[in-house]
Amino acid sequence: MLATETLEFTDAHGACVARLRLFALDAAAKSADPPSLIRLDPAVARVQGEEAVQLIEGARYEYEFEDGRVRLDAADGEPGRLIEASRLAGRAHSGFLSPGLNTGRLALVARDEAGVSLGTAAVEVRSRKIGYRDDYRLMLEDITERCVDLLLELRAPTALRAAPDPGYTPRTIAQRFAFLKALLGSSSFQNALHRIASHPHQRWEPEETSFDTRRGFRPDARGLRQLARASRRVPLPVSHLLAAAIPSLPERISLYRNVQTEDTPENRFVKFALQGFSGFLAMMLQRLDTTGANDARLHHELAVLIGQLDGALNADVFRGVSPPDMLPLGSPVLQRKEGYREVYQAWLKFDMAARLVWQGGDDVYGAGQRDIATLYEYWVFFKLLDIVTGVFQLNRPAAAELMEETADGFGLKLKSGEQLGFEGITFAGARPLRARFSYNRSFTRNANRSAAGSWTERMRPDYTISLWPADFKADEAEAQELMVHVHFDAKYRIDSIEQLFGRDDAELDAATAVADLNEEKQEQKLGRYKRADLLKMHAYRDAIRRTQGAYVLYPGDVPQQWQGFHEILPGLGAFPIKPGNGDGVLTAFIQDVVTHTCDRATARERQSYHVYQVQEAPPPYAVLHKLPEKEIGSARRAAPLAETHVLIGWYKDKAHLEWVLKSGLYNFRMDIERGSLRLKPEVSGAQYLLLHSHKGATSPSLLRVSKEGPRVLSRDALKAKGYPGEPSRPFYLVYDVTPAEGFDGYEWDYRKWPDRLLNRASAEPQTITLDVLMAAAEGNLLVRVMG
Numbered sequence: 001m002l003a004t005e006t007l008e009f010t011d012a013h014g015a016c017v018a019r020l021r022l023f024a025l026d027a028a029a030k031s032a033d034p035p036s037l038i039r040l041d042p043a044v045a046r047v048q049g050e051e052a053v054q055l056i057e058g059a060r061y062e063y064e065f066e067d068g069r070v071r072l073d074a075a076d077g078e079p080g081r082l083i084e085a086s087r088l089a090g091r092a093h094s095g096f097l098s099p100g101l102n103t104g105r106l107a108l109v110a111r112d113e114a115g116v117s118l119g120t121a122a123v124e125v126r127s128r129k130i131g132y133r134d135d136y137r138l139m140l141e142d143i144t145e146r147c148v149d150l151l152l153e154l155r156a157p158t159a160l161r162a163a164p165d166p167g168y169t170p171r172t173i174a175q176r177f178a179f180l181k182a183l184l185g186s187s188s189f190q191n192a193l194h195r196i197a198s199h200p201h202q203r204w205e206p207e208e209t210s211f212d213t214r215r216g217f218r219p220d221a222r223g224l225r226q227l228a229r230a231s232r233r234v235p236l237p238v239s240h241l242l243a244a245a246i247p248s249l250p251e252r253i254s255l256y257r258n259v260q261t262e263d264t265p266e267n268r269f270v271k272f273a274l275q276g277f278s279g280f281l282a283m284m285l286q287r288l289d290t291t292g293a294n295d296a297r298l299h300h301e302l303a304v305l306i307g308q309l310d311g312a313l314n315a316d317v318f319r320g321v322s323p324p325d326m327l328p329l330g331s332p333v334l335q336r337k338e339g340y341r342e343v344y345q346a347w348l349k350f351d352m353a354a355r356l357v358w359q360g361g362d363d364v365y366g367a368g369q370r371d372i373a374t375l376y377e378y379w380v381f382f383k384l385l386d387i388v389t390g391v392f393q394l395n396r397p398a399a400a401e402l403m404e405e406t407a408d409g410f411g412l413k414l415k416s417g418e419q420l421g422f423e424g425i426t427f428a429g430a431r432p433l434r435a436r437f438s439y440n441r442s443f444t445r446n447a448n449r450s451a452a453g454s455w456t457e458r459m460r461p462d463y464t465i466s467l468w469p470a471d472f473k474a475d476e477a478e479a480q481e482l483m484v485h486v487h488f489d490a491k492y493r494i495d496s497i498e499q500l501f502g503r504d505d506a507e508l509d510a511a512t513a514v515a516d517l518n519e520e521k522q523e524q525k526l527g528r529y530k531r532a533d534l535l536k537m538h539a540y541r542d543a544i545r546r547t548q549g550a551y552v553l554y555p556g557d558v559p560q561q562w563q564g565f566h567e568i569l570p571g572l573g574a575f576p577i578k579p580g581n582g583d584g585v586l587t588a589f590i591q592d593v594v595t596h597t598c599d600r601a602t603a604r605e606r607q608s609y610h611v612y613q614v615q616e617a618p619p620p621y622a623v624l625h626k627l628p629e630k631e632i633g634s635a636r637r638a639a640p641l642a643e644t645h646v647l648i649g650w651y652k653d654k655a656h657l658e659w660v661l662k663s664g665l666y667n668f669r670m671d672i673e674r675g676s677l678r679l680k681p682e683v684s685g686a687q688y689l690l691l692h693s694h695k696g697a698t699s700p701s702l703l704r705v706s707k708e709g710p711r712v713l714s715r716d717a718l719k720a721k722g723y724p725g726e727p728s729r730p731f732y733l734v735y736d737v738t739p740a741e742g743f744d745g746y747e748w749d750y751r752k753w754p755d756r757l758l759n760r761a762s763a764e765p766q767t768i769t770l771d772v773l774m775a776a777a778e779g780n781l782l783v784r785v786m787g
Contacts, residue, residue, distance in 0.1 A: 003037045005053050009110040009119035012187050017119035018070045018110040022053070022097070023062040034128065037061070048133065049161060050105075051124040057103050057372060058128055058493075064094040065110070072097075074157050075107035075120060082106075082157050099125045101371040101492070103136070104158040125158055127372055129495045129555040135579040136372075139379045142579065146399045148355065149175060149412040150378050153370040155298060160369040165355035173284060174411040176350060180277055183346050184305050193312045195339030200317040201266045204258040213249050226253040262317050266333045266340055268324040271313065273347040278309040284410070291408050376492040377462060380553050380577060381414060381439055384463055384488065387587050388437045391594060392426035414439055425470050431598040432470035439463055443544045449615055450479035454543045461487035461540055461550070465590070467597045478546060481612035484569070484597050486549040487540045491533060494554040500574055501534045501560065537572045548604065549593070553577050559585050568596050569604055614642075621775050628742035632704065641771035645682040647705075647735070648750075650763040651691045655724040657699060660691065660737070663721055666703070667732040668765055670712065677733055682767045684709050689737050690773065692762075696751040702773075704740035711736075752776040 002023045009018040024037035036059040045052040055061065063072060070093055074082050082102070085095040099106060103125045110118045126132040130139065140160070143150050151160060152174040162178065170176050183189050211217050213227070230250035236243045285302045288295065328334060334344040369375075389396045403412045423436040442460045446453030452475075467484045468477035477483040494500050503516060533552055540550035548569040555578035564570035568589075575586045596602060619642055628638055638644070649666055651657040660666050666689055668677035677683060691699035713734045715727040750756060753776055757764055 003035070005037055005039050007053050007108075007121050007123065009108070009121040011119045015119075019066045020070075020072065020108075020110070020121070021064050021066070022055075022123075023064075025060045025062060034126065034132075051122045054124040054126055055097075055099055055106070056126050056128050057099055057101055059099070061097045062094070063097050068093045069113055070118065071111045071113065071115075073109040073111050075109050076155075076157050076159065099158070101373045102156060102158040102369075103127050103132075103372045104160050104369045106158045129492065130578050131580070135581075138579040139375065142382060143375065143378055144355070146382060147403060147412060150403070150414070151369055151375065152178065152411055155295065156369050156371070158369055163355055164349040164352035166352055169351055172405075172411045173409065176280060177284060177410070179350060180280065181301070181305065183350075184277075184308055189342060189346065192339040192342035193315075196267075196270060196343070197312075197315040197317050199339070200262050201264050201333050201337065201340065202260045202262055203264050205261045206256040207259045208254050208256055210252050211255050212252055217255060220255075223253055223255055226250060263321050264333075265324065265326065265328040266331055266337075267317060267321045269327060269331075269334060269347075270340065270343050271318045271321050272324050272327075273343055274309055274313050276347070277350070278306055278313070281306045281309070287409055373492040376555065377490040378414060379579070380488075380490040381463065383577060383583055384465075384586075385437065387583060387590055388435065388465065391587065391590050392424060392433075392435045394424035394426070394435070426594065431600065433467050433594065433597060434470045434474070436466040436474070437463070438466070446545075449545065451475070452478045452483070453545060455545060456543045459540060459544050461544075462490050463488040465593075467594070481546065481608040481615075483546040484593075485544060485547045486551070486569075486593060487537075487544070487547060488551050488553050489533070489536065491552050491554045494533065494552070495556050497556065497558050497560050497574060500531075500552055500554065502531045534572070541570065541572060546608075551575055553586070557581075561589075565603055567602055567604055568592050619771060621771055623771055623774055625746075625774055625777070626742075627774075632741065639687075641774070642769050644688070644770040645686040645767050646688040646690055646702075646770055646773050647683065647686040648766045648768060649689055649691050650765070651693050651699070653693075657691060657693075659722060659724050660703075661699075661739075664706070664737055665721060665734050666691070666737055667713070667718060667723070667727075667734045668710070669729055670731045670733050671729060677765045679733075680767070683765075686735075686767060688740055688770065688773075689735060690748060692750040696749055698748050698750055700747075702740040702743040702746070702748075703737040705735050706738045707736040710734060746774075746777045748773065748776045750776070 002025070004021055004023050007020045007022060008016045009020065011017050022037060034056060036056040038054050040048070040050065040052045040054060042052055065072070068090070071085065072083055072093075072095065082099060083095060083097055085092050105122050106125050107120060107122045109120055112118055127136045130136050140151060148162070149170075149172045152172070159178075164179070217223070219227075227246070227249060230253055232251050233248040234251055235248045236246065242249075281302050285299070285306070288299055288302070329344075334340050370378075385396065385402075388394070402415060404415045405411070406413050423434065426433050426435050440460055440462060441464050442458055443452065443454045444458050445456065447455075449455070465486045465488075466474075467486075468474065468482050472480070472482055474483070491500070537550035537552065541547050549571045551572065552574040554574060554576060556574075556576040559573070559575050561571055561573035564572075575589065577583055577586055596604070599605070623641055627641075630636060631638055649668065651660065670677070687705055689703040689705060691703070710733045713721075713732050715730050715732075718727050718732055718734070750762075753768065753772065755768070755772075756762065757766060
């Protein structure tokens with residue numbers, strides 16, 4: 001049986017105007033953990049600061065009004081995002097409600113068939129993957145410590161509870177708008193404006209009036225002085241009683257009387273405050289039009305609120321009120337008189353920052369809240385920032401450095417990309433490292449392999465930690481394969497390892513594993529990818545140059561790591577991180593990454609060096625010969641041609657060549673004179689020997705160095721070996737050689753080598769690599785790539 005609850009909609013007077021039944025589309029909704037539809041005891045709801053009827057994020061509900069003439073609407077946000085009314089004839093009073101990832105207080109409106117609001121109600125949308133009253137609140141409070149504006153979203157359908165925070169000013173338009181919207185929509189503020197209009201503050205003021213002296217008036221001292229001194233006088237008749245004392249009187253005199261006026265400092269202040277509110281909303285409306293944002297609902301809300309304020313300002317009481325020349329903030333009228341007190345307090349709170357609250361109260365208002373997935377992403381950013389600053393012993397940046405305005409200028413968001421590259425040097429090991437922590441950094445497509453970026457298409461991980469030796473600049477480290485990027489993606493929608501990566505192959509038998517793969521293939525044909533997050537981590541690892549690790553951060557409990565080799569990097573995996581559970585596992589991993597990067601003897605360090613060497617000088621030739629694939633006498637693969645060194649030696653005559661081939665020895669001079677051999681690494685480690693002589697002649701076959709490294713033989717020992725002629729030096733460096741297998745049929749022309757020694761210097765020993773040697777092979781199949 002489906003779980004169901006009834007929601008009552010009330011009008012401004014608290015009377016019930018409609019009833020709506022909610023059905024959880026889950027037979028186990030009541031017994032699920034957490035349950036998807038519950039009703040709290042009203043007392044518990046008040047204590048917790050929550051709505052009594054509670055839904056769960058990500059669930060889907062069916063609704064139906066008892067009265068078929070009533071329609072459901074969302075109080076905020078775009079209704080189509082949450083509410084899907086039935087399209088069946090006569091069923092518009094029913095449909096589906098899907099809160100998605102929006103959590104917090106969800107306000108709903110009941111409307112009649114003409115769209116007129118009948119009443120309102122609200123439900124609480126709880127978080128599914130983290131505890132709503134502990135971990136969820138902890139997450140929001142952690143973000144609020146940095147900046148409450150990061151929680152706010154004007155267009156969000158759900159709201160958090162906020163209250164003015166004295167001593168702080170709001171940083172964004174979103175805060176002021178949330179307060180003003182709640183203020184103008186409250187019946188208490190509307191009643192306050194009505195009270196001012198019907199019982200305005202008045203005061204007595206002296207008013208100057210011009211009186212005809214022929215009319216009767218009550219004289220005062222000033223009037224008597226004007227009778228004696230004023231100009232434009234007329235003579236009194238001789239018969240007048242005063243004619244003997246005052247022969248003439250002025251035609252008119254000015255007298256003052258006390259009259260009541262509404263042009264008071266307090267009324268001027270109220271008009272000033274309402275005009276300030278209206279001007280703020282007009283500025284928002286203008287900015288909305290300027291940015292071209294297609295937001296009809298917000299546009300309509302602004303127009304309605306401006307209309308309310310204009311209606312209040314058109315009241316008779318404000319028509320004769322002049323602009324203020326001072327703000328009477330200490331006035332007892334503003335502080336105590338009904339109506340004025342509410343406007344005064346609203347004006348003060350309008351310039352106060354919002355603070356997050358959980359319980360209700362007179363000052364509490366609703367502010368649109370970002371969806372929980374975005375909030376989780378922000379929270380993970382701050383947790384990673386704390387870990388990075390702790391591990392690398394860096395100073396935490398000020399909150400203002402981490403944020404920027406949203407595109408419409410109404411709110412704040414975290415800076416992203418190169419704008420937020422928090423950087424510093426760490427001495428966590430003997431090797432100083434420079435570290436950079438980035439949020440939403442874009443790695444754009446870049447054909448230059450020595451530059452940062454992706455070699456396929458643009459990639460943008462949520463968070464990136466980049467490490468490189470402090471002696472190098474970032475671009476130098478990228479070019480020389482010294483940069484180490486480790487990426488993280490926050491995935492709130494995931495709550496188990498199996499959701500992320502599928503079932504562990506090690507726990508499946510062969511038949512089940514094959515069945516799983518077949519099922520995955522079928523799902524992919526329908527556009528559904530069960531292991532999409534694992535594939536995305538592989539994409540980061542493969543596409544973004546110098547990436548050594550890519551990991552998912554999710555609100556679960558089980559970590560998972562795969563290592564590409566036997567070291568911590570390269571690797572893929574996932575780490576659980578959620579409020580209340582600590583971050584010890586993730587912190588330990590990042591510390592291990594730093595230790596690994598400081599270690600100069602890792603396989604990854606060696607591999608990156610060879611990658612740099614290979615990419616620095618691309619091979620000029622494509623070698624298409626059939627050559628030995630394995631080391632002689634071993635199952636190990638042969639070394640690359642460019643890393644296989646060949647000694648080029650001189651034989652002076654035919655007898656010398658025959659002795660070399662017969663004895664399996666070749667001697668180099670050992671002294672400081674010209675023609676002697678310097679023991680460079682490529683000389684002592686050479687694997688082949690090719691002999692050449694006058695006019696480019698070469699030995700009939702390539703010789704292989706049959707023993708590791710040369711040995712030193714004396715003149716006498718060399719003669720004992722049958723050396724032809726008389727050795728001229730007391731000691732020689734001698735290699736053991738034998739004909740090389742796999743090179744039969746090739747001949748080499750010394751004169752074709754581009755870096756050959758010329759003239760007399762051609763008799764001196766030198767080394768080349770095997771790929772260059774094969775370029776000079778007669779009848780070869782080489783294809784020149786460069787030049």
